[in-house]
Amino acid sequence: MKTELVKFLEMTGRYSDEIMxxxxxxxxGIISWNEKVNLTNLTEEDEFIEKHYIDSLxxxxxxxxxxxxxxxxxxxxxxxxxxxLAILYPxxxxxLLDSLKKRLNIIDSLTHELGINNVTTxxxxxxxxxxxxxxxxxxxxxxxxxxxxxxxxxxLCIPFVKIGGHFVAYKGPGAYDEAKEAENAINILGGxxxxxxxxxxxKESEHTLITILKTAKTPEKYPRKxxxxxxxPLK
Numbered sequence: 495m496k497t498e499l500v501k502f503l504e505m506t507g508r509y510s511d512e513i514m515x516x517x518x519x520x521x522x523g524i525i526s527w528n529e530k531v532n533l534t535n536l537t538e539e540d541e542f543i544e545k546h547y548i549d550s551l552x553x554x555x556x557x558x559x560x561x562x563x564x565x566x567x568x569x570x571x572x573x574x575x576x577x578x579l580a581i582l583y584p585x586x587x588x589x590l591l592d593s594l595k596k597r598l599n600i601i602d603s604l605t606h607e608l609g610i611n612n613v614t615t616x617x618x619x620x621x622x623x624x625x626x627x628x629x630x631x632x633x634x635x636x637x638x639x640x641x642x643x644x645x646x647x648x649x650l651c652i653p654f655v656k657i658g659g660h661f662v663a664y665k666g667p668g669a670y671d672e673a674k675e676a677e678n679a680i681n682i683l684g685g686x687x688x689x690x691x692x693x694x695x696x697k698e699s700e701h702t703l704i705t706i707l708k709t710a711k712t713p714e715k716y717p718r719k720x721x722x723x724x725x726x727p728l729k
Contacts, residue, residue, distance in 0.1 A: 550575030
């Protein structure tokens, strides 16, 4: 699988020994820390590379990612997709948001140790962070691999995006049904469904990217208070 990662990086035009060293270093660091803090359920290297690295990097060739300079990863967990993307694209700025401080401390430690200088972390819930003046509608792109319904994710993520920017949700099976169910909520939040794509060489049953364009300001009342977007999704 390491060979597959090399091939993938070569396809992006971003392969270098330095990038491989950082990717391998981050993987080994996460797997090591996972013995103390729950960061991932993928601790075999081949599975980690396939499902955390290659999956995270599937966005590389999308126009929404290419033109984005400032990116926020909501519900980053162990740093995915934010850290792999940051390693390949040091010219872009990444903010990784998560509600569990222990995870973010580990990400901070590993990125500092490996010289990944374009990543900062933010501890908090998306519902609260999106109300902050310096974060609301401040990003060209919001990405999320969080395991939540698209209707809920849209309320958590769209408020971070500038008008003209994008929110991309990493999805698998059921992406088209989720997008249809979330259409009204997306419109309420100032977004418009732009595309549902299966990255080249991938299977629809495993990898789908839902791209939402931000077309208008998000009404001030969104996101609602912590917990509501997940417990009571917008209709």
